[in-house]
Amino acid sequence: MDGFLNRTEAGKALAAELAGRRLKDPVILALPRGGIPVGIEVARELGAPMDLVMVRKIGVPGQPELAVAAVVNGDDSQLIINESIAAHARLSREDIEHLAKAQLDEIARRRAIYLKGRAAVPLEGRTAIVVDDGIATGATMRVSLKAVRRRLPGKLILAVPVAAPDTLGALREEVDEVVCLLEPQPFFGVGAHYADFSQTSDDEVARLMDEADDLS
Numbered sequence: 001m002d003g004f005l006n007r008t009e010a011g012k013a014l015a016a017e018l019a020g021r022r023l024k025d026p027v028i029l030a031l032p033r034g035g036i037p038v039g040i041e042v043a044r045e046l047g048a049p050m051d052l053v054m055v056r057k058i059g060v061p062g063q064p065e066l067a068v069a070a071v072v073n074g075d076d077s078q079l080i081i082n083e084s085i086a087a088h089a090r091l092s093r094e095d096i097e098h099l100a101k102a103q104l105d106e107i108a109r110r111r112a113i114y115l116k117g118r119a120a121v122p123l124e125g126r127t128a129i130v131v132d133d134g135i136a137t138g139a140t141m142r143v144s145l146k147a148v149r150r151r152l153p154g155k156l157i158l159a160v161p162v163a164a165p166d167t168l169g170a171l172r173e174e175v176d177e178v179v180c181l182l183e184p185q186p187f188f189g190v191g192a193h194y195a196d197f198s199q200t201s202d203d204e205v206a207r208l209m210d211e212a213d214d215l216s
Helices: 007-019 035-046 083-089 093-115 139-149 165-174 202-213
Strands: 026-030 050-052 055-060 063-072 078-081 127-131 155-162 177-182
Touching: 007 035, 007 127, 007 155, 007 177, 026 035, 035 050, 035 127, 035 155, 035 202, 050 202, 055 093, 055 139, 063 083, 063 093, 063 139, 078 093, 078 139, 093 202, 127 139, 139 155, 139 165, 155 165, 165 177
Parallel strands: 026 050, 026 127, 127 155, 155 177
Antiparallel strands: 055 063, 063 078
């Protein structure tokens, strides 16, 4: 397998990989926005509820795709900094915290659109499966996994269609199990492994979350 037609196909392939495993009371936790079309296919196959990890990447000023950190909100927002990128970009923690404020505002906006007041799905003692469409630097995923671990799942699984091998290796310490279909070497970016990697819209996310309500 060299890649995927789109996120839906990737999700079905990932779901097939997970379907044969014995998973205790699974919950799918997708990262908006690109992880949701992947996650819904896994949720559909497993008959599991789907929830979101509301996390935002913090890009280097002038290079928004280069993640210097990621933030996830909650009772106490968590900030994970890529120290090597921060040093190279000459950004202090204070600089990054200032950049994070805008992303926390965006999280609040998206939460209102996507979840429409839904309560979080309980995770304690359950199998939490964190899903995205792929992993490059891992900053966004790392903070997501830390936030999910704080909610005391019985088992934490990272499941993605494609990831940079070195990044995935570093993330293995954060989880109990990793499921990844492609670890290309050399790695040229997540989008290089999708024929269609167009942006997932807010409207599509809201529609898929409505669909997810009917699955569990």
